[in-house]
Amino acid sequence: MTEEDEQAVGRVLRSGRFTSASSGEREIAGLEREWARHVGTGHCVAVSNGTAALSVALGAVGVGAGDEVVVPALSFIGSAIAPLHLMAVPVFADIDPVTFNLDPAAFEAAITPRTKAVVVVHLHGLPADLDRITAIAARHGIAVVEDAAQAHGARYRGRAVGSIGAANTFSLNVSKNLATCGEGGLITTDDADVATRATMLRQFGELIPADGDRSYVAHLLGWNCKPNAVQAAFTRSRLTRFPAEAAVREENVGRLLGRLASCPGFLVPEVPRDRTHAWHILRFRVDPAAFDLADAFAGPLRAVVQRALRAEGVPAAPYQLQPLPAQRVFTERRGFGGGHPGDVRSLPGVVDRPYRAEDYPATLRVLDDSFTLQKAHLHPEAGPLLDRYADAFEKVWEHRDALAAVAATTAHTPHWERASRIADAEWSAAFPGR
Structure with a gap:
């Protein structure tokens, strides 16, 4: 913690504007602008945490109920539960034992006609094999979503991670290399429509102007994943030293x-x-x-x-x-399934696939x-x-x-x-x- 960090937080407290719903708030927009420039993308959307970033990003690229999303078998649980929040089905693929990242061949073998997206985790901070993965995804019409929660600043063939997928996510959890004073997340993209949808999904499906009155009109189904201005200012301060x-x-x-x-x-x-x-x-x-x-x-x-x-x-x-598919939220259908009205297995064409650790x-x-x-x-x-x-x-x-x-x-x-x-x-x- 530095004096500059404390000054950044104090600046927000004096402003009286604390979330993205505050008319005239500047810290969140400032962080979005600075991180987009750092990564080299046209747009950045800040949200409340890294897992929310994944859910919002997947929603913004069109993942919905009954779609399948390929996820590596080794990662933090957030990589795999984000599809569930959209009533989509996680389909796991094994890793490369040298890089610990998604094995492109295993990814391709996991693709079905229902596959809508792949979550490419840059585990521990090392970029995955993005050339092979994006080529496979392009052949099958699958959206690539980079999960760069642990990989701030890493580069792949001269490009920053988080600049290559259709939508890409970062965590600002206090444990990360670029952290805030608690929780936060960032979504990057070059697609203006994806950025607009992500901005709407983070706040009740509304279109909220930077200045002026809020209409309170929900144009689509969204969440409450608003970022916090105090934490945005703290991260902006940390970014100068990053x-x-x-x-x-x-x-x-x-x-x-x-x-x-x-x-x-x-x-x-x-x-x-x-x-x-x-x-x-x-x-x-x-x-x-x-x-x-x-x-x-x-x-x-x-x-x-x-x-x-x-x-x-x-x-x-x-x-x-344990491998993600061995987590009980999947093996025992504690996040989806079980016969309740939101059981994704009841949707037309959804395959009730088993989750077994030994498959990885x-x-x-x-x-x-x-x-x-x-x-x-x-x-x-x-x-x-x-x-x-x-x-x-x-x-x-x-x-x-x-x-x-x-x-x-x-x-x-x-x-x-x-x-x-x-x-x-x-x-x-x-x-x-x-």
Whole structure:
């Protein structure tokens, strides 16, 4: 937090204009204008949070009830529940185990005549293979919606992520590389009609002028996803420092990964030559062969190595415990289905497809043999700390024989099985006897 951030917030408080419904409000429009310029798109629409951004963006490109939306099996839950908010059907596709992003071949295999859009998540900050994905989508008439919630500032073949799809989304959650003081989201597009529809969807379907009286006429079905002017001003202040912070983060992470080149048992993130990484999260995989173990020991080896790193002070931890299609909102139809009037399966032509974790082997393998360092530990001022993390990785690698011996005799429960038990306990505590 800087003095400039505080001054930006104070500016809003003195103005008395706090949301996009406030006539004459300037901070939200200012953020939209500045982020569109930063990304290189013609339009930007601010909303209340990143998940709302996805729902609004999908609605703005025409996704509706009964349509199918392809989503990668590994991501944050927001990527997959956004289609449900439109009564659309999420259809999952497996990931590439190197980039952790949507596998283009799996995307194409998931397409049906009902596929309306694909949510392309740039997971951890690395852009997905947009050339192949957009080419496939174009052949089938499918809208591409980039989910760049973790990838602010990343570039693909010289273009900023969030400038390539029909509509693209960012999160401004306090955990993100470009954050606000709470929640926020941004939608970018070059299509003026998509931008207009997104602006209407964020506020009850109304067309609200920048200045003048509000008509209160709902032209279409919308939500209440208005952005907050205080948070917009805070983000505008952060945006002035964002490029410099990103450059320092790149230097710090590059130094850490460079040192880990001497520890071949750790498979570090790979960045193809045609793109850059925003370094929101670092995901490391373990290589059993480098520890003289069979491939079957990948899971227990990751668990043992993770414990050793944590003992040395490295906050190694999983990111996501199960594939999205294993989440109970999908497997047990707790967000759609169940026979209620809004059951999408009752719509003509909708296929009642099963959701099974085992259908996504690459996602399962990555979840079992990897751990992460997250954004809080990659802050631009964390360079000296990352150097000490590198010391810890090297120490753990030096003791690889002892760790391998432990892994070979350790009982192991994969993340997704443990998550299922956690879910059982949480549900029973919240709803005893049900």
